[in-house]
Amino acid sequence: MVAVAPQTENRLTMQTGYIAQDTTAIRSLDWDRDRFDIEFGLQNGTTYNSFIIHGDKMALVDTSHEKFRQLYFDTLRGLIDPRSVDYLIISHTEPDHSGLVKDFLQLAPDTTVVGSKVAIQFLEGFIHQDFKRQIVKNGDQIDLGQGHVLEFVNAPNLHWPDTILTYDWGTYTLFTCDVFGMHYCSDNLYDVQLQDIEADYRFYYDCLMGPNARSVLSALKRMGKLGEVKLVANGHGPLLQFNVQELINRYRDWSKAQTKGEKTVAVFYVSNYGYSDRISQSIAHGITKTGVTVEMLDMLGTDQQDVRELTESAAGLVIGMPPSSGEKAKEAATTLSTILASAKPKQYIGLFESYGEDDEPIDPILTKFREVGLGEGFPSIRIKDNPSEAIYQLCEESGTDLGQKLTKKENIKQRKSLDSDLDKAIGRISGGLYIITVQKGDVTGAMLASWVSQASFEPLGISIAVAKDRAIESLMQVGDQFILNILEEGHYQHLMKHFLKRFKPGEDRFAGVNTQTAKNGSPILTDSLAYLECEVVSRMEVDDHWIVYSQVNEGRVSKSDSLTAVHHRKVGNYY
Template structure:
């Protein structure tokens, strides 16, 4: 099975390869893409994978991103006559996988689209032309002949509300679209080098699947009934052939850990309306960073009884405002009423507008929630223009605030109960006092730190521990730059007081602070003793922190006689 790359000039290329009997992949390689979806950074580009299955009938599974339009069409017409395509399986309607569905239908008007009921409804609004379709659900199958029997599994919220998985019994291949994928661009077709792809695989899970951990576990249960699969044909990155069991089980382990959280938040959004789904994902990511589980619910397709049960079992609620009018306004309005009826005193509530130009007003509905005794989880997020990176960061920070509010009482209780000799002994490990500052495009962040240790001479480097629920953690991925500001003994109190404040999501951490700009674009605190310009080289995950190793490219001391401020604790179970 030899993959044949077809190169172009703009760092966009197509790779084809035979991956199983009568089965070919078309991989669109996007070498330079550095941002994706809810605005998380990519270090290694990404791919968009599509598949052709040739039985007595021919099925095409997914298409590609619109930026590959001509490359993709030239490639697929070189492999098959589009007029022989019988079925186009749409795993989900996110544009990076379905962006060329309309183009394929123009070449293959006889093709029948196969997808979930939600996906078919999305496509009707997207394509604006009649097409033949089959709406499938878990357990449905489609016989292509020559042993290729496709069996379908619903997998909503992974990470799109209309996702389905497709299993080819004849080749034991599971087509998963976003699930078990990674943003990793390489002309290596399979997961041969696990150590190379593992960080991107985990990072992808954290950003896209972690906020939907409970949905992941539900999908895994349905997958278990399919039987053995020897190949995972995903939608992004290398296909899984050599480490299938290991990588699938990592999803199970991570999701089980995520779902063990004592409390959960129900996040209600409206799929394919404005930017509701993407904004809700960003909020959900922030909530999970604080150690709280999330239940994602599409208000358009959710059953009223399910909504009532989810609200009753949640400690917090996040609601994306529905449209005033439109195709699904009745369903969403009904479910909003169900949420209000089921909401309980002392639950937390957060609300956001989705830039749909037609949203129900937030304030009257928020007033009704507050009158029912709910606490404010975060200030309403009002998005009136196309969301920017700063808006997505604001959403993530709002989610962190909500998650922290739900876990604060437990943390205080733990601190009071863990006062053993061991805790006191660990507390005697002292550290310096530092402030990390970072800037990336329109985003900025800062954090007071004390767990900083030099780790290498050549190149000069150090490690810093960053709690998983810190907002700045998102700005400290591999390849990101920041500044380590070293505070001076006897002179650090004003800076420490400022950065210990609780900042509102989206607020400017540096307002009123004397700063200069480093060569890497991050703020330098003028009143600090010294500063180091740094670049993140690697990250190691611990239970509640990331250990971030960074190399130093530049630095300066403002007072040669000054001493680094030190930090001493009485116990070692909190800062």
């Protein structure tokens, strides 16, 4: 049932599988895709999934990434004649799913392209040729015959503005594209082992869906009107068959938690312009790490009343500079004027350039917001080149800075409200002093920690409690490597002082510190007493921290007669 084509040099392979009555999956397996988008943190490659539904009429749901052009069409032709496809359903227009739409239409010009209004508009700009189209709204149906009645569900902002889901009433299959997906490449067609995929599933949610948690909840509500979902045919990773309810419920729980924040930051971006959407996602991810809710809004195609309401209710505003010329400029300028007219003193503002060809200049716009009385959420992000991993890190840290400004007062209040006896008692728990250091590609991180403990003998393991809004948290995902530097009694003050400085977003935390590179690529602090090379194995979520459990692979002590620095506290409401 499952055929795997021979591997090519760059490890692109194809897999097909019969997944439900008259329904076939065509999965493009991209084993080595690097992390160039924020959500590829776990480096487990990815897949692009496309589906054929064969009733009396035939539908193809999504295509593939253009790097699979040859392999995808060879596989498709092996299964069907592309000209017999009546409908090509575009779940959304991101190039990794619709990169081959143009090629497909050259093979099958009579196929009707089905998508949301926004998706069809995007495609017009992308395909530059006439094509048959059918715009669908929430609840619309297409009957393919043989019981395959397809119903469409609007799911804007999951994670693109044009997203729709497609439900087949004949097989109870929900085709979801990015939603309920994950970047995880393996030969498993299905979610056979939950523990293998759950870290990737969560990370992908945090990066792409968390910033749109309100939209996730709305889409889940709309999904409630469908029948039972027996299979989730997603666009990335293994399909969900064995843990459907569990994994859908996790989206609900996480989204509820993400929208619990008392404050909201409005993030305005221009979809499909420069890197605006990617950058805004990184900033939004950084904000959500602090427990602040994010609402993302496209500056194009959005009702001005919505812009006004969101701006007025938000505690912070983040705006990607729109193009200053071209067809999108006028509409974006109107949205920008509405934001400016609705902004209020005491809100925080953060601006970024999206490395589009001719972004509006930042400074005059920032000046206008400052004149209204808005405070600086983060220093303006000016991107002069294709964004690198380090730029995305800077964006995320900027978002976290903004979120922390908004939550500062509440956090201080919360700390003060601990019952004093309990506070003193828990303060008697003490720990050592450590500095965690990481280098991952061109991204680095470091943090002083004392909530560290050995947690296993065989294999050797340690646990570290990392606050959810720490910059380094994003670099301590399952599979990531880091160093635990153990500080020396009587010889740690300079390191502690250095690493407790307030670093600006993206700032080099190692400037002026002596380091050597460990085998796992992360920096060892030369002045530490001992170090351990660690790899993250699993993470447990608790209210305000992640308990990161890691295996220890190597270690050395520099002075065998010295002791570890101990951190005694008086109260338990801080480290």
